[in-house]
Amino acid sequence: MHSIDFLCVKTYLKLSGMKLGLLINFNTPLLKDGIHRIVNNL
Template sequence: MGENEISRIVIGLAIEVHNALGPGLLESAYKECLFYKINKSGLFVEKEKIMPLFFEEVKLDCGYRIDLLVEKKLVLELKSVEALNDVHLAQTLTYMKLGKYKLGLLMNFNVNRLKDGLKRVVNGL
């Protein structure tokens, strides 16, 4: 299954979570619920996936963690903030570059409609 198909499924599941919970909760609540829904759908999902940084052939654990990684292909960076900004996009791109992932979704659940808080992020590798 390709990244685009995975992302369509995940967006649908995220909308279900958002419709059930609405805006205003902590990021961790949305992360746990979306993790549950993705896992229940049969897709492989990892939570708080550690992303090491390699510098001059040395592996450094700098505390980078992907919120959710689906099928070892799709990076999900979840937020519950007033508005997404460039720092959130940079964070998502950093995870994608470190792991050599092609596609990511930056999701802000603190909106009335999830589609208004959704940003598709492509890494040109």
Template structure:
């Protein structure tokens, strides 16, 4: 999953992130807050599919510890276009541990950009956080 930090890759990741945010806003506008994270994930995946955006859902993320690959049960909610990690939440508020979780996923995969999206807000823009690796 490692990507070089090229200007083109970052530009493409930025463009993809804007498309994903548009899709997430559409989901939030249709459903509103108050549902389970799994419902938002399913609807966002459907919306991405409608828009022709390539993604993988619930991608296993093994940990490499002292040269050994260990499956510790970590999963990326969404990996979009192999450029962007999406971590979805439906919580009262985003906590520092949520930032740390996404930053760790970015570091472990070598991916530059991630979006933390909390659907449990009145206006989705308030629930979106963009985090970068490095």
């Protein structure tokens, strides 16, 4: 996963006013390894 993906999710969270987001990468052998929680100003 690239840092640009994290930056996009952070921007979406900031613009929408939401506090928590999930970034999911489906291109991993185990799906649980591709799930990342991203927090905005907590």
